[in-house]
Amino acid sequence: MLRSMVKLFLKLAIAAILLAGLAGILVWSHYREFLETPLTLPEQGMVLNVPQGMSLGKLAYQLEQQKILEDARLLRLYGHLNPEATQIKSGEYQLPAGLTPVALLDFLVAGKTISHSVTLVEGWTFAQMMQAVHEHPELSHSLKGLSSEEIMQRLGYEEEHPEGRFFPDTYLYPRGFSDFELLKRAHARMEEILAQAWARRPENFPLKSPYELLILASIVEKETGKAGERDRIAGVFLRRLKKGMKLQTDPTVIYGMGDRYKGNIRRKDLRESTPYNTYVIPGLPPTPICMPGRESIFAVVNPVDEKALYFVAKGDGSHQFSATLKQHNTAVRKYQLKK
Numbered sequence: 001m002l003r004s005m006v007k008l009f010l011k012l013a014i015a016a017i018l019l020a021g022l023a024g025i026l027v028w029s030h031y032r033e034f035l036e037t038p039l040t041l042p043e044q045g046m047v048l049n050v051p052q053g054m055s056l057g058k059l060a061y062q063l064e065q066q067k068i069l070e071d072a073r074l075l076r077l078y079g080h081l082n083p084e085a086t087q088i089k090s091g092e093y094q095l096p097a098g099l100t101p102v103a104l105l106d107f108l109v110a111g112k113t114i115s116h117s118v119t120l121v122e123g124w125t126f127a128q129m130m131q132a133v134h135e136h137p138e139l140s141h142s143l144k145g146l147s148s149e150e151i152m153q154r155l156g157y158e159e160e161h162p163e164g165r166f167f168p169d170t171y172l173y174p175r176g177f178s179d180f181e182l183l184k185r186a187h188a189r190m191e192e193i194l195a196q197a198w199a200r201r202p203e204n205f206p207l208k209s210p211y212e213l214l215i216l217a218s219i220v221e222k223e224t225g226k227a228g229e230r231d232r233i234a235g236v237f238l239r240r241l242k243k244g245m246k247l248q249t250d251p252t253v254i255y256g257m258g259d260r261y262k263g264n265i266r267r268k269d270l271r272e273s274t275p276y277n278t279y280v281i282p283g284l285p286p287t288p289i290c291m292p293g294r295e296s297i298f299a300v301v302n303p304v305d306e307k308a309l310y311f312v313a314k315g316d317g318s319h320q321f322s323a324t325l326k327q328h329n330t331a332v333r334k335y336q337l338k339k
Contacts, residue, residue, distance in 0.1 A: 092175040122293035164288025218288035222251035225317030235303030247278040255289040
């Protein structure tokens with residue numbers, strides 16, 4: 001009797017082991033199939049937003065609720081077996097169709113977030129730049145409603161005039177990036193470019209500081225219609241400064257007029273005494289008049305070596321350069337007065 005009971009117990013134990021092994025094989029097979037089966041995503045893919053601090057478990061539950069993931073428990077199991085897969089990064093992701101659970105986690109761990117962009121355009125004033133920043137929908141806005149002085153104070157640059165201090169470029173950033181962070185990055189980039197240019201200034205350079213370089217570069221930016229003329233225009237202004245001649249450049253007059261400028265400069269505007277009227281004041285205006293780009297900045301430290309002291313617009317974006325006032329007056333009659 002005892003022997004029969006032992007045999008029966010052994011049979012049952014073996015059967016249980018076999019069933020458990022079979023169940024384990026089935027579970028493991030289902031688990032492997034789950035990992036290799038694409039998520040239920042639209043054909044065009046979808047955007048997934050992973051908030052700051054979200055765990056893999058919460059994300060798995062969210063995806064299961066959205067019918068994107070078959071079984072949240074299996075994704076959590078994968079994370080338990082592969083701890084590095086739990087190091088998902090927050091941000092906005094564009095998930096392509098056909099993505100498997102494993103590929104999804106690789107995506108999130110690598111932080112392949114969607115990059116948004118904002119472009120700060122060469123030649124923009126600070127006001128134009130801030131309007132574009134305020135209107136950009138993907139940025140987080142914290143500076144709206146502040147004056148230019150308050151913005152600079154918030155950024156930690158309260159001693160600086162804001163004009164020209166931010167480098168014009170296309171900046172990539174993730175969703176949630178703030179206007180504060182963008183301006184800090186653009187300011188740091190301008191400081192970097194200015195330092196590089198200042199280190200390359202030639203001997204007998206008439207400018208006394210990187211800030212004066214920035215001011216003149218902003219004038220070159222506004223005066224230049226064709227990129228290839230930047231170094232020639234910079235050369236004209238530098239030679240005039242060395243000789244003690246007034247710069248006599250219209251963009252500074254326009255900047256000094258502010259909202260009063262309606263498209264034309266009148267004779268009385270050229271005689272008006274403003275800090276920016278370079279027909280009246282000697283030397284440089286007190287601040288930049290726009291955001292100069294890299295080419296204009298480096299043109300100032302690498303001007304063309306020639307004798308031109310004047311230039312006049314031809315009407316096609318280019319200029320006629322002259323070494324003497326007589327030559328310049330002839331060019332003015334030809335290109336401006338059409339005589």
